[in-house]
Amino acid sequence: MAGEDTTVRRRGRRPGGQDTRTALIEAARAVFGESGFDGATVRAIATRAGVDAAMVNHWFGSKEGLFAQAILKLPFDPHELLAELQNGPDDEFGRRIVRTFLTRWDGAGGEVFQALVRSVAGHEQAAAVLRGFFQNFFTKVIGGLGSDRVELRTTLCASQLVGMGLVRYVAKFEPMASSEIEPLVTAIAPTVQRYLTGDID
Amino acid sequence: MAGEDTTVRRRGRRPGGQDTRTALIEAARAVFGESGFDGATVRAIATRAGVDAAMVNHWFGSKEGLFAQAILKLPFDPHELLAELQNGPDDEFGRRIVRTFLTRWDGAGGEVFQALVRSVAGHEQAAAVLRGFFQNFFTKVIGGLGSDRVELRTTLCASQLVGMGLVRYVAKFEPMASSEIEPLVTAIAPTVQRYLTGDID
Numbered sequence: 001m002a003g004e005d006t007t008v009r010r011r012g013r014r015p016g017g018q019d020t021r022t023a024l025i026e027a028a029r030a031v032f033g034e035s036g037f038d039g040a041t042v043r044a045i046a047t048r049a050g051v052d053a054a055m056v057n058h059w060f061g062s063k064e065g066l067f068a069q070a071i072l073k074l075p076f077d078p079h080e081l082l083a084e085l086q087n088g089p090d091d092e093f094g095r096r097i098v099r100t101f102l103t104r105w106d107g108a109g110g111e112v113f114q115a116l117v118r119s120v121a122g123h124e125q126a127a128a129v130l131r132g133f134f135q136n137f138f139t140k141v142i143g144g145l146g147s148d149r150v151e152l153r154t155t156l157c158a159s160q161l162v163g164m165g166l167v168r169y170v171a172k173f174e175p176m177a178s179s180e181i182e183p184l185v186t187a188i189a190p191t192v193q194r195y196l197t198g199d200i201d
Numbered sequence: 202m203a204g205e206d207t208t209v210r211r212r213g214r215r216p217g218g219q220d221t222r223t224a225l226i227e228a229a230r231a232v233f234g235e236s237g238f239d240g241a242t243v244r245a246i247a248t249r250a251g252v253d254a255a256m257v258n259h260w261f262g263s264k265e266g267l268f269a270q271a272i273l274k275l276p277f278d279p280h281e282l283l284a285e286l287q288n289g290p291d292d293e294f295g296r297r298i299v300r301t302f303l304t305r306w307d308g309a310g311g312e313v314f315q316a317l318v319r320s321v322a323g324h325e326q327a328a329a330v331l332r333g334f335f336q337n338f339f340t341k342v343i344g345g346l347g348s349d350r351v352e353l354r355t356t357l358c359a360s361q362l363v364g365m366g367l368v369r370y371v372a373k374f375e376p377m378a379s380s381e382i383e384p385l386v387t388a389i390a391p392t393v394q395r396y397l398t399g400d401i402d
Binding site for chain 2: 114117118120121122127130131134135151152154155156158159160161162163164166167168170171172173174175176179183186187188190191194195200201
């Protein structure tokens with residue numbers, strides 16, 4: 001997994017632009033903090049970062065994408081993540097999702113997930129951005145797997161993944177909080193797999 | 202469902218004591234607010250409510266139980282809930298849990314669940330009380346069903362139920378947010394049933 005990860009990063013990111021990305025994230029934290037989500041403009045964030053506004057689309061796709069990285073601190077780039085997860089058999093997609101979710105958020109630190117839950121519970125806008133992220137991501141995944149009822153399946157996946165994060169990182173409920181990753185993958189992946197491709201009605 | 206509910210309440214609660222219970226909940230909100238969880242004593246809460254301290258154990262089992270009702274506002278009494286859920290075939294236990302969870306929290310209003318998540322994300326003590334509630338409740342349920350690995354199964358159930366609540370009531374992710382209860386029961390109950398009695402490793 002660590003090996004795959006490095007390869008994907010090398011392919012997907014250009015070292016020269018990493019400074020621009022970092023500068024945009026720092027500027028976004030300041031501008032979202034001062035102006036809120038609706039008040040913050042892409043132009044204001046780019047100006048504060050000293051880069052062209054087109055760089056926001058280049059690096060984050062949209063203002064929402066920048067918010068997801070800067071404020072929600074999602075520990076993955078959605079495009080890289082999709083490419084990484086698509087690499088394997090369809091009937092193990094659930095395993096790869098659960099394993100990657102845990103690996104990335106374990107790596108980011110539990111307090112990052114805790115801050116995300118606080119944002120989502122306290123701010124309608126943060127909830128909307130998280131919804132948008134899940135919607136975008138799982139629409140592609142579930143569509144790619146050829147399943148019906150994409151919207152319901154998306155929310156079912158979200159319910160299990162967000163709940164797993166809440167129990168592991170926020171409520172810190174043992175043994176899930178301190179468990180190795182693989183036993184949780186074994187226990188939870190069949191749920192996510194069923195929500196992706198199995199019988200739900 | 203509504204019919205069952207009324208019967209259980211009539212059996213379980215004595216109308217004469219309901220005033221005492223309400224007074225204790227109001228006093229608890231004041232005392233927990235002033236003194237925090239650790240600083241608040243059962244005696245101080247009972248004194249404020251003008252009742253004997255033994256009434257806390259009688260109505261709530263413990264200081265934690267009172268906190269769960271007064272601050273987390275869990276929309277059920279754990280003892281009544283267990284009796285209600287045990288009423289039916291073992292292989293439909295997951296269905297009854299998901300249906301009851303949604304029925305009770307829909308009834309309480311989504312903002313009650315939102316406040317619970319905020320408490321748990323912001324206060325270690327609230328997280329500990331919620332953990333204790335799940336632990337107590339699911340230890341009895343899973344033990345009663347004769348399954349192994351009670352602690353892991355408890356956290357797996359918690360992850361799916363809390364995640365479902367978060368998506369429906371807090372992130373308000375459609376179509377789960379506005380769905381009728383039964384389609385969600387059909388989609389999610391097999392997950393909870395597997396966590397209760399099925400193969401998890």
